[in-house]
Amino acid sequence: GNSVTQMEGPVTLSEEAFLTINCTYTATGYPSLFWYVQYPGEGLQLLLKATKADDKGSNKGFEATYRKETTSFHLEKGSVQVSDSAVYFCALLAGGTSYGKLTFGQGTILTVHP
Amino acid sequence: EAGVVQSPRYKIIEKKQPVAFWCNPISGHNTLYWYRQNLGQGPELLIRYENEEAVDDSQLPKDRFSAERLKGVDSTLKIQPAELGDSAVYLCASSSLGNTEAFFGQGTRLTVV
Numbered sequence: 001g002n003s004v005t006q007m008e009g010p011v012t013l014s015e016e017a018f019l020t021i022n023c024t025y026t027a028t029g030y031p032s033l034f035w036y037v038q039y040p041g042e043g044l045q046l047l048l049k050a051t052k053a054d055d056k057g058s059n060k061g062f063e064a065t066y067r068k069e070t071t072s073f074h075l076e077k078g079s080v081q082v083s084d085s086a087v088y089f090c091a092l093l094a095g096g097t098s099y100g101k102l103t104f105g106q107g108t109i110l111t112v113h114p
Numbered sequence: 115e116a117g118v119v120q121s122p123r124y125k126i127i128e129k130k131q132p133v134a135f136w137c138n139p140i141s142g143h144n145t146l147y148w149y150r151q152n153l154g155q156g157p158e159l160l161i162r163y164e165n166e167e168a169v170d171d172s173q174l175p176k177d178r179f180s181a182e183r184l185k186g187v188d189s190t191l192k193i194q195p196a197e198l199g200d201s202a203v204y205l206c207a208s209s210s211l212g213n214t215e216a217f218f219g220q221g222t223r224l225t226v227v
Contacts, residue, residue, distance in 0.1 A: 004156070032214050034214075042220060043117075043118070043205070043218040043219050043221060044205065045218070046215055049215070089156050089157075093214055100147075100169070100170065101162065101170060102147075102149075102157075102159065104156030104158070105156050106155050106156050107155070107156050
């Protein structure tokens with residue numbers, strides 16, 4: 001079946017540090033890949049997405065590249081801010097009979113200190 | 115534009131009691147999802163609707179959970195009777211047909227005591 005594995009957290013960084021959150025996936029066919037973010041007290045929000053191999057999704061300074069050869073979609077940001085503190089979820093949307101079903105990783109808690 | 119609206123935000127009930135959650139999706143979105151998110155984990159799909167038809171309910175525990183989406187707009191998710199293990203955040207999401215982006219509500223945090 002489809003699955004998503006994220007690096008274990010929590011991750012604690014100082015402001016302006018470089019961020020990487022690893023995400024690998026297992027899926028049949030050619031899934032679309034997503035990063036969702038959940039700020040404290042709020043619902044899940046789409047951060048970025050990529051729908052095919054070698055696509056790069058980007059938003060708010062975050063980037064992730066769809067790597068089919070390594071089945072990965074790692075999230076990166078060059079300089080984090082305190083306001084980036086949140087829980088980050090990697091997810092995939094598979095096709096075929098599972099079309100429409102998002103499969104999420106377990107989430108990574110990011111805390112950024114001033 | 116209003117987002118996905120869920121109510122209530124929080125609910126505390128005793129085990130064996132019934133509980134219901136309500137979701138109003140974004141206007142015009144044909145697809146509606148109910149997810150359950152246990153503490154420290156990612157959301158897991160319970161049921162997906164295309165208009166008023168449940169097209170994927172394979173993960174819904176049908177002995178105690180039920181859902182409906184009358185007229186293909188609002189939806190309710192019910193648990194009867196609730197068990198301690200049902201304590202979680204229940205998320206509703208919607209998307210337009212054929213669109214890969216799902217928009218999530220703030221969720222209902224259920225505590226069963």
